[in-house]
Amino acid sequence: MSVEWQPVRQSRTHELVLQSIEEQVFAGKLRAGDRLPPERELAPVFGVSRSALREALRVLETIGVLVAQPGRGPDSGARIVRNPDDALGRLLRLHFALGSYGLHDVLEARVALERSSFAAAARHAEAADLDEAESVLDRMTRPGVTPSEFNELDTRFHVLVASSSGNALTSTLTAAVRESVRTLILRALEEVDDWPATQAHLNDEHTELLRLVRAGRGEEAADLAEAHIRGFHGTLVDEVNDAHDAGEDGEPAAER
The missing domain is CATH 1.20.120.530 (GntR ligand-binding domain-like)
Structure with missing residues (x-):
């Protein structure tokens, strides 16, 4: 099932990014183990800055539904997890x-x-x-x-x-x-x-x-x-x- 990302409004940007990602999870388009696109690709799709995107991803990491692996290899990037x-x-x-x-x-x-x-x-x-x-x-x-x-x-x-x-x-x-x-x-x-x-x-x-x-x-x-x-x-x-x-x-x- 392909994930369809939609641009978000600039007001309270990181919360809107969070809301968009949550909607993809609730719709079953994002599941545990799925990897998010790289920041350089995802930020323009949302229409937000990379700093706002990172803030949203940090919140998801804090609440235990995302793990971020820095670097450029195949295991780098943000991945959805179940670790509450x-x-x-x-x-x-x-x-x-x-x-x-x-x-x-x-x-x-x-x-x-x-x-x-x-x-x-x-x-x-x-x-x-x-x-x-x-x-x-x-x-x-x-x-x-x-x-x-x-x-x-x-x-x-x-x-x-x-x-x-x-x-x-x-x-x-x-x-x-x-x-x-x-x-x-x-x-x-x-x-x-x-x-x-x-x-x-x-x-x-x-x-x-x-x-x-x-x-x-x-x-x-x-x-x-x-x-x-x-x-x-x-x-x-x-x-x-x-x-x-x-x-x-x-x-x-x-x-x-």
């Missing part, structure tokens, strides 16, 4: 940092997503997927694992279970929401009084979660997933709320 995970995580982190979403909202989103993913994984997960999750869990239980390493593996474990649920969107959203609070969770892990005990407790819950999924006990896995998330993530909500209350007038809430 990193882009969604980045956007959620920024919006969370800007206060667009509260920590409590993120908690409730995690609970809803992971209840669904653990229940679905118990019905649909392939043994190989769960074997990979178990391999990650084995690394999480090793002595000497630092909070930073644990945080990375913990994210990987939850995303693997979500991926095994058979719902790609749930997996992407789970990864993005978990990614949005990565720094806060790491800070909380680093500040616990007894890290080995915390590590052991969390891994006991991970082990039981995986056992329930393997046994096909989806509702029990969903209930435990919620308790698991509320148990640790919930303490972050309380701590942030306490810090906010204490900071309203510069004194701890209990002293006012």
Whole structure:
């Protein structure tokens, strides 16, 4: 199916270029793997400057639907891709940092997503997927694992279970929401009084979660997933709320 490019108006140029490319995607004329024409060819077709075209392409690259490869070889240029995970995580982190979403909202989103993913994984997960999750869990239980390493593996474990649920969107959203609070969770892990005990407790819950999924006990896995998330993530909500209350007038809430 040939792609028909149309000139765009000069007003808000890069947004109009974006709109034109989006229309080609929605119409099915641009698909994942397709390569865009070189800038020197595409800019005149749109009737815009190459700088405006580059700005539009940078936006598409940021949101994870385009990858640009500089150079002159056969692999150079811009190519349509399907890679929303990193882009969604980045956007959620920024919006969370800007206060667009509260920590409590993120908690409730995690609970809803992971209840669904653990229940679905118990019905649909392939043994190989769960074997990979178990391999990650084995690394999480090793002595000497630092909070930073644990945080990375913990994210990987939850995303693997979500991926095994058979719902790609749930997996992407789970990864993005978990990614949005990565720094806060790491800070909380680093500040616990007894890290080995915390590590052991969390891994006991991970082990039981995986056992329930393997046994096909989806509702029990969903209930435990919620308790698991509320148990640790919930303490972050309380701590942030306490810090906010204490900071309203510069004194701890209990002293006012």
